[in-house]
Amino acid sequence: MPKNMVQFQKGQSLPHFLSLYGTEQQCHDTLFALRWPDGFVCPICCHPEYSYIATRELYQCNQCKHQASATSGTVFDSTKLPLTIWFLAIYLISQSKDGISSLNLSRTLGISDNAALRVKHKLMQAMKNRDDQVPLSGIIQMDDSYMGGRRHDGKRGRGASGKTAFVAAVSTNLEGHPERMRMSVVEGFSSAEISRWSTKHLDPSSIVITDGLACFSAVEDAGCGHEAIVTGGGPESVELKEFKWINTMLGNVKNSIRGTYHSVSQKHLPRYLAEFCYRFNRRFNLKNMFKRLLYAAVNTLPIPQHKLSLAEDWW
Ligand SMILES: [Zn+2]
Structure with a gap:
C-alpha cells in the first residue's frame, strides 16, 4: 500500500465514537460483551449461572460464590476513573498518529497528571503484551x-x-x-x-x-x-x-x-x-484501532502500582 493510503485513510470520528461509547452503561456493556460473548461464565469455576448484585455491579457465581465485575481481572481492574474516560483515552491514543503524551491526556480528559500517567502506561503495556505474543517472521x-x-564522554x-x-x-x-x-x-x-x-x-x-x-x-x-x-x-x-x-x-x-x-x-x-x-x-x-486496543486492554491482567515502574521484566 503506498504511503499516502496510510496517511489519508479514514479513522473513526469523535461524534461516531461518542454515539457508541458516550455513557457508562454503553462502555460497561461493551466490556461485558468482550469478556463474556456467550454470557457470563465464572472466571474461577466456569459455572454459567450467577446472580447480579446491582448496587455493586457485581456478578456472583451461583456455584463457588466468586464475585466478578466487567473490569475485574483486566487492565481496568480497581480503577476509580469512569469507563467513559478510559474509553476516550483509548480512542485518543489509538487515533493519534504519533501518540499522545500523558500531559496532553490529562488536559483533554480533565483528570490529574498522575491518573493520566497511569492510564497511559497501562495501555502502553497492553500494546506491548499484545505484540510480544506474536514472533516476527519472514x-x-x-x-x-x-x-x-546525557553524559558527554566523547563516545558515540x-x-x-x-x-x-x-x-x-x-x-x-x-x-x-x-x-x-x-x-x-x-x-x-x-x-x-x-x-x-x-x-x-x-x-x-x-x-x-x-x-x-x-x-x-x-x-x-x-x-x-x-x-x-x-x-x-x-x-x-x-x-x-x-x-x-x-x-x-x-x-x-x-x-x-x-x-x-x-x-x-x-x-x-x-x-x-x-x-x-x-x-x-x-x-x-x-478505523479498527480503537477496538483492537480495547480488546488488548481487556485481555491484559491488572497491573499493580509497583509493576508500573517497570524496573524489571523489560521484554
Ligand atoms: Zn464459580
Whole structure:
C-alpha cells in the first residue's frame, strides 16, 4: 500500500465514537460483551449461572460464590476513573498518529497528571503484551540502537555511556516491503542477550539480516538463518537496501518519541518503543484501532502500582 493510503485513510470520528461509547452503561456493556460473548461464565469455576448484585455491579457465581465485575481481572481492574474516560483515552491514543503524551491526556480528559500517567502506561503495556505474543517472521532486518544519554564522554554509538541499548527488527515480505516491527530494550549486545531475545521474538523460519556485529550470529540459537553484511559503517551503509527499512524506522521512532514526549526515562523506554511498533504494525487499519486496543486492554491482567515502574521484566 503506498504511503499516502496510510496517511489519508479514514479513522473513526469523535461524534461516531461518542454515539457508541458516550455513557457508562454503553462502555460497561461493551466490556461485558468482550469478556463474556456467550454470557457470563465464572472466571474461577466456569459455572454459567450467577446472580447480579446491582448496587455493586457485581456478578456472583451461583456455584463457588466468586464475585466478578466487567473490569475485574483486566487492565481496568480497581480503577476509580469512569469507563467513559478510559474509553476516550483509548480512542485518543489509538487515533493519534504519533501518540499522545500523558500531559496532553490529562488536559483533554480533565483528570490529574498522575491518573493520566497511569492510564497511559497501562495501555502502553497492553500494546506491548499484545505484540510480544506474536514472533516476527519472514526476512528480518535487525540492528542495534541506542536512545538518550546525557553524559558527554566523547563516545558515540556502541559502548557509549548513559545510553539505553535496544534491539530493532523489521520483518519484510518477499517484495522487500516492511510488515511488522519490534523494538526491545536489552541489557547490552552480548550473544547471550541476543540469543534469549531471538528465541522469544523471532520465528525459527526467519532469515535475519544484520551488520557484522558478532553477537547477532546468536539468532541462529533461535533456529533462524543469519546473513551478516559487513559494512564499513558511515553514511554509505545507511543506504544499503538490506538496511533501508530498519534505518528508516530507527529514524522515525527517535523523531516520534522526541516530538511527542521530548524525553523518556530509561526504565519506561520499553513501553514507548512498544507503542510506536504497535501503531506501525496496525497502520493500515486506523478505523479498527480503537477496538483492537480495547480488546488488548481487556485481555491484559491488572497491573499493580509497583509493576508500573517497570524496573524489571523489560521484554
Ligand atoms: Zn464459580
